[in-house]
Amino acid sequence: MGDLADTFSDWYSIISAFAIWLGALNLMKISIEKVSKKQKDWFFAIATIVSFLLIVIVGFFFSGGRQFLDLGTRFDWLYRYIYSPLSATMFALLAFFVASASYRAFRARNAQATVLLLAAFIVMVGRTPFGDWMSSMLFLPEGWRISNLTNVIMNYLNVAGQRAIMIGIALGIVSTSLRIILGIERSYLGGE
Amino acid sequence: MNRILLSISLIIILPFVVWLAHKGPGESSVSYPPYDLVVMSTPGDSAGSITLNWFSLEGDDETAQAFPEYKILRSEAAEEPFDEIGVVSFDSPRATPKTRQFRDTTAVIGPSYFYKVSCQTAEGIIESNIYGPVQSVAQPPGEEPIEIKDIILFPPTQLRVFDTPDDNGHSITLEWKISPNDIPKSLMFNGYDIFRSTSQDGPFERVGETTGGISDQERGVKTLADGKEVRDGTSYYYYVEAKWNGKTARSNIAGPVKSRQQWFHTGRGVSLVLLGILITSILFYINYAKAGKKLFIRKIAGLEAVDEAVGRATEMGKEILFIPGIQDMNNMQTIAGLTILGRVAKMAAEYETKLDVPVSRSLVMVAAREIVKEAYLNAGRPDFYNDDMVYYLTDDQFGYAAGVDGHMMRRKPATIFYQGAFFAESLILAETGNSIGAIQIAGTAMPAQLPFFVAACDYTLIGEELFAASAYLSKEAKLLGSLKGQDVGGKLVFFSMALVFIILATIASFSDSGLIAKIARIFSVN
Numbered sequence: 001m002g003d004l005a006d007t008f009s010d011w012y013s014i015i016s017a018f019a020i021w022l023g024a025l026n027l028m029k030i031s032i033e034k035v036s037k038k039q040k041d042w043f044f045a046i047a048t049i050v051s052f053l054l055i056v057i058v059g060f061f062f063s064g065g066r067q068f069l070d071l072g073t074r075f076d077w078l079y080r081y082i083y084s085p086l087s088a089t090m091f092a093l094l095a096f097f098v099a100s101a102s103y104r105a106f107r108a109r110n111a112q113a114t115v116l117l118l119a120a121f122i123v124m125v126g127r128t129p130f131g132d133w134m135s136s137m138l139f140l141p142e143g144w145r146i147s148n149l150t151n152v153i154m155n156y157l158n159v160a161g162q163r164a165i166m167i168g169i170a171l172g173i174v175s176t177s178l179r180i181i182l183g184i185e186r187s188y189l190g191g192e
Numbered sequence: 193m194n195r196i197l198l199s200i201s202l203i204i205i206l207p208f209v210v211w212l213a214h215k216g217p218g219e220s221s222v223s224y225p226p227y228d229l230v231v232m233s234t235p236g237d238s239a240g241s242i243t244l245n246w247f248s249l250e251g252d253d254e255t256a257q258a259f260p261e262y263k264i265l266r267s268e269a270a271e272e273p274f275d276e277i278g279v280v281s282f283d284s285p286r287a288t289p290k291t292r293q294f295r296d297t298t299a300v301i302g303p304s305y306f307y308k309v310s311c312q313t314a315e316g317i318i319e320s321n322i323y324g325p326v327q328s329v330a331q332p333p334g335e336e337p338i339e340i341k342d343i344i345l346f347p348p349t350q351l352r353v354f355d356t357p358d359d360n361g362h363s364i365t366l367e368w369k370i371s372p373n374d375i376p377k378s379l380m381f382n383g384y385d386i387f388r389s390t391s392q393d394g395p396f397e398r399v400g401e402t403t404g405g406i407s408d409q410e411r412g413v414k415t416l417a418d419g420k421e422v423r424d425g426t427s428y429y430y431y432v433e434a435k436w437n438g439k440t441a442r443s444n445i446a447g448p449v450k451s452r453q454q455w456f457h458t459g460r461g462v463s464l465v466l467l468g469i470l471i472t473s474i475l476f477y478i479n480y481a482k483a484g485k486k487l488f489i490r491k492i493a494g495l496e497a498v499d500e501a502v503g504r505a506t507e508m509g510k511e512i513l514f515i516p517g518i519q520d521m522n523n524m525q526t527i528a529g530l531t532i533l534g535r536v537a538k539m540a541a542e543y544e545t546k547l548d549v550p551v552s553r554s555l556v557m558v559a560a561r562e563i564v565k566e567a568y569l570n571a572g573r574p575d576f577y578n579d580d581m582v583y584y585l586t587d588d589q590f591g592y593a594a595g596v597d598g599h600m601m602r603r604k605p606a607t608i609f610y611q612g613a614f615f616a617e618s619l620i621l622a623e624t625g626n627s628i629g630a631i632q633i634a635g636t637a638m639p640a641q642l643p644f645f646v647a648a649c650d651y652t653l654i655g656e657e658l659f660a661a662s663a664y665l666s667k668e669a670k671l672l673g674s675l676k677g678q679d680v681g682g683k684l685v686f687f688s689m690a691l692v693f694i695i696l697a698t699i700a701s702f703s704d705s706g707l708i709a710k711i712a713r714i715f716s717v718n
Binding site for chain 1: 360453467470471474478520522524527528530531534535551553554555557558563580583584585586587588590591593594598602616617619620622623626637639642644646647648654655656658659660662666670671674675677678682683686
């Protein structure tokens with residue numbers, strides 16, 4: 001059964017690899033249509049087309065006889081100096097979005113929100129040296145230091161909540177899988 | 193009343209069924225008698241001698257100030273009286289921090305001998321196991337002459353090989369009693385090499401190595417699985433070689449052994465029982481619902497708001513943006529998300545609201561197009577459908593997030609659905625959607641992303657609510673029945689059992705009762 005599962009997994013990977021051309025061609029088709037019909041924001045579509053063609057052409061034809069993924073190729077240069085910084089920039093946005101989401105979410109509107117605010121404060125402060133310094137200034141006993149409270153919140157309360165959610169998720173997946181296997185759920189195939 | 197009795201009886205009977213299905217750890221194949229005396233002909237000693245090795249008794253360590261001497265006793269038969277041939281006193285040099293050795297230079301080449309070690313302690317005479325028969329053999333001299341004070345490396349013993357249980361073949365497990373020189377944190381012990389051959393006479397090739405120490409503390413053995421190019425059905429022979437201070441010592445040759453595939457993983461009998469209960473419950477309630485019985489499903493705020501969200505987009509004349517996650521069709525969350533897409537697409541078709549579905553996977557694009565087309569057809573609006581409603585962006589995580597963010601900032605949809613599997617991009621998407629003032633309904637089964645969606649979105653479907661959405665929105669009896677079955681057979685039974693075993697585990701931690709601890713361990717996380 002293990003070999004069979006591996007075989008199916010390999011077939012899935014092969015089909016996915018071919019299917020990516022469907023997506024790529026669809027992307028080009030939509031972008032070219034936007035440019036040709038001068039639809040709204042068509043110049044962004046030019047950026048898409050140029051980027052796509054640049055990567056494909058450089059990767060296929062300008063590798064200097066080596067594998068395009070090898071170090072030192074032009075494709076590698078594009079990856080290191082254009083793609084990676086762009087990706088890192090998007091990832092860096094998370095830091096600012098976390099701050100703005102926290103600012104909105106951690107308000108003491110009601111009892112539950114207040115508990116959330118306190119827990120967030122303890123965890124954030126407890127993860128820094130400042131937390132323990134503050135605890136020592138308040139002469140709190142060892143077990144009541146903020147870093148210990150942080151560990152209690154993360155290792156017991158947080159894990160308990162996550163496990164409960166994951167048990168529910170596992171049950172949901174089994175139930176959905178059974179519905180699909182039995183043919184009760186067909187909407188993902190386009191049926192009712 | 194019957195259902196209550198059934199549930200109670202299930203909760204009482206089930207633990208016993210699970211206990212029966214539970215496969216405990218196997219018996220150890222090795223033995224560690226007191227002292228654990230091992231004797232062999234001294235390797236490399238051309239004059240012929242026999243070396244004994246045993247583990248020091250408790251109290252005989254490097255920090256002790258005094259300890260009774262060990263008497264070495266020898267006989268030519270296991271039943272005959274044993275004669276004392278030597279002593280190892282407290283201040284004699286140690287073989288290793290935990291073992292002692294003695295060289296019997298009076299053993300004659302030829303006859304077999306039996307040995308044992310005895311010690312007169314404060315608690316009385318403690319004798320070791322009897323080891324033998326051992327013969328002194330004149331061995332070819334080693335590279336350097338063997339001195340009396342030289343420590344001899346003793347081999348691993350009791351090597352046992354067998355097909356690795358509960359796997360899909362191509363693996364053989366070895367287990368052996370570690371060499372007495374294999375002391376924790378020993379600087380001179382360098383682990384074991386594993387040798388294999390298809391014939392008992394060789395040639396043997398080295399197929400692996402491992403570090404020292406016992407790997408299965410409960411059974412007291414060192415184990416290793418050999419999976420290097422093991423062919424099912426081929427007989428193999430193994431031996432294990434200990435490495436210590438530049439010397440090696442071989443174990444016995446074990447075999448023949450063949451690897452093969454097992455049909456069932458017997459260690460997961462408990463999972464099978466629990467899964468069977470869950471499936472039975474789901475099927476029962478599907479039939480129960482098909483018989484026309486009404487089932488109560490609690491209100492899920494996020495799903496109740498779908499109508500309102502679609503209506504909002506219609507009134508504002510803006511579009512609906514639906515994001516089915518960034519995973520492929522082999523992920524259950526994506527399938528759950530697409531079932532919700534079908535419902536949303538039908539509503540959008542009825543209200544003639546524009547719908548956009550940017551996707552991250554080509555196969556998802558193909559499936560989503562079929563779903564949306566079918567939904568528009570069922571709503572009687574096939575003319576409003578356009579293939580470009582569902583379009584592929586990129587497989588790359590942050591490239592996709594950047595593309596969707598740009599779509600949001602330019603087109604400013606009134607309603608955004610996030611239904612599927614998300615990773616780090618979840619907060620980027622949700623915050624951007626929040627900044628344009630859209631109503632956002634999220635649903636994911638990724639526990640790490642739920643807090644971000646809860647903080648940034650108006651409604652969030654948490655975990656199983658995502659999988660329940662299809663049943664909830666369609667109100668079909670069969671689907672609702674499966675929800676009920678999942679709740680009764682799954683949550684009610686599992687959480688009741690969890691409560692029982694939490695209580696047992698708590699009692700076990702305070703009591704010495706091995707039975708309660710054993711029962712509690714069945715459901716421990718391994």
